[in-house]
Structures are given as structure tokens and as C-alpha cells.
Amino acid sequence: MGILMKCIYCLEDKRSNLFTRDHVLPESFGSFEKNFTLINTVCGVCNEFFGKGIETYLARDTFEGGTLRYETNVKNLSEFKSMGKKGQLKIKILKGKYKGAYVYTNDSNKDGGVLITPCPQIGFLKSCGDYEYYLLDKIPHKHNLNQSEYNLKDIRSIKVLACDPDDAKKILNEKGFVIENFRDIEIPNDFNDKFLCEVERDVDDTVFRAIAKIGFNYLAYWEGTDFVIQSSFDPIRKYIRCGKKPDIPLRGMQKGPFFSDEKYSSKKRLGHIIAINWESNERSLVARISLFNFMTYIIRLAKDDYGKYKHIKRGHFFNVKGRNILEMGLG
Numbered sequence: 001m002g003i004l005m006k007c008i009y010c011l012e013d014k015r016s017n018l019f020t021r022d023h024v025l026p027e028s029f030g031s032f033e034k035n036f037t038l039i040n041t042v043c044g045v046c047n048e049f050f051g052k053g054i055e056t057y058l059a060r061d062t063f064e065g066g067t068l069r070y071e072t073n074v075k076n077l078s079e080f081k082s083m084g085k086k087g088q089l090k091i092k093i094l095k096g097k098y099k100g101a102y103v104y105t106n107d108s109n110k111d112g113g114v115l116i117t118p119c120p121q122i123g124f125l126k127s128c129g130d131y132e133y134y135l136l137d138k139i140p141h142k143h144n145l146n147q148s149e150y151n152l153k154d155i156r157s158i159k160v161l162a163c164d165p166d167d168a169k170k171i172l173n174e175k176g177f178v179i180e181n182f183r184d185i186e187i188p189n190d191f192n193d194k195f196l197c198e199v200e201r202d203v204d205d206t207v208f209r210a211i212a213k214i215g216f217n218y219l220a221y222w223e224g225t226d227f228v229i230q231s232s233f234d235p236i237r238k239y240i241r242c243g244k245k246p247d248i249p250l251r252g253m254q255k256g257p258f259f260s261d262e263k264y265s266s267k268k269r270l271g272h273i274i275a276i277n278w279e280s281n282e283r284s285l286v287a288r289i290s291l292f293n294f295m296t297y298i299i300r301l302a303k304d305d306y307g308k309y310k311h312i313k314r315g316h317f318f319n320v321k322g323r324n325i326l327e328m329g330l331g
Ligand SMILES: [Zn+2]
Pocket: 007, 008, 009, 010, 011, 012, 042, 043, 044, 045, 046, 047
């Protein structure tokens, strides 16, 4: 039983016994002394929905979750789980010669930036002139490609990226593409990190929703349920809970760590950062979130409602080594 409370995600009124504790930052990213925990704020249904969905992707299928969690000993390697075939790739190139190709990111020690590496994949030329890329384990049979949409008779109609030509040929033959020799196949060797600026905004929505939830949880932790159930937060709420695309752009990304003086890996503070600030130039309430201080995600929580949240300016550093949480000064 218990009294009626409102869940900040589904906005339903439910008895307090139907609510479960929710960590502001998912426990998979470390346990911390006096950790920020939401009580009677998120209902059990929403909590389970997030835990089985977007938060699993964040923990297993991002560079921060899939690699850095293990490198930094937040998790033991024996616990490593990959999303495998269900895993979603984070990044697709948006324009240029390799538009549509799949890449994943690498941390670069050189300048603190992010390098990208192509995934092994094969692209098929479409009638519109673009290529449609498929990962090696997802190559469709020739019969399943809608022939009217593709231009497969054309020379260079198949593009092989980042895989052994013989492997590609074997797979293509198995899928009904008759490949006698590789004259007709393009195997570029100029595929490198110069595509950086074109890919940075295309991190998968699922991951962004999980990141946005961390920011929204943080806001709820400090400002309380009554504050975050206001309608100004409905777009971000629906994006997190249902994946509904908002009318205003809600997300962005900044290469490199949170602090601009920490471009070099050796200087990076090891931990997670959550900060919320009102940005008058954007007229928005903005959360900046960095997991392992690797890359900074920018989430717009609400827009054009200055009066309601001008007082908000807050940030915390989740210190992975010391397992404590430190308040940050935001200038
Ligand atoms: Zn709920």
C-alpha cells in the first residue's frame, strides 16, 4: 500500500510500494560512497524497462561501457558481456565518400581526440548513388536485395571495407553474388580518421537516451519530483522513456574529456562527470555528462523557460579510484 506518488518518467500516480530505488548513475559504472539514489521517484515498471533496455546498451555496447569499464577495473574482465549480434553500432558516417559506412571509436593518446576505425563490412551501390553497407554477418542474399533499388551490374558496385578480400569474396559467393575477381570491387585504403567531424553527432539514440536519463535523474535528485514533472521537461522525458524524437534538438557531443585542459590521457581524472547548467546563449537547461571523462555528451533538458531554472548550476565528479563523489565548482 502506501501513499500515492508520481513517477517522473511515466507520470502515473502509483502507491509508494510500487516504486523502486534508482541510482542516478547506473551501478554498472561503479559503486560510490553516499551514492546518489532516487527514492520514491521512479516506478518499478519504468525502472525495469530501463534496466533491461537502454541501460544494458550503455553498459555493454559503448566504448565507455564496453571497454573503459574493464580497463579501469570497475568490472572484472571475467564479467565482460558483449551485446553480440543484438548490439547496435554507435556510429555511421553521415556524408562524403564513405557515407553510410559503420565505424567504431578508439581513444587517441595523441591529442585526446577520438579516432574512428571502420568495421568489416560490404557496401552495395544503390540507384541513388549511395552505398548501403552491411556488416559481414548481416550480408543479405542477393535475392533479398531489392534489385530495383540497387545498381549491381555497374562496375564498382560492391565496396569492401576493413576486411580480407578473400573473406569478402567467400561471403559474397555464398550469398549468390558471383565474384570472379576483384577488379569489380573497390577496396579503399584511404579510410581513416579524417572523417571524425562527420560522425560525431550520430551516436546511437539508445545510448543517448541512457545518457539523457543520467542527466534527468541527476536533476530529479537535486530539484525533486515536483520540479521535474513540469511540462517543460516532457520532450526529454518522452525521449528517454519512449524514444520519441523531440521537436527541438536535444543532443550533442563534444570530443574529448570534460575539462579542456585534460586533453592528454595521462592528465585525465579517472571518473564520471555530471553537470547541469543554464546556458543563456542557447536559452536551455543543459546537462553535460562524461563517463570515464572520455567524451562529453551534451543533453538539452529543457528550453526557453528561464524563470523556472535560472538557479540551477551544479556538477559532481564520481571518482572511480577513490569511490567517492566530489562537488565541482562550475565557475
Ligand atoms: Zn514509471
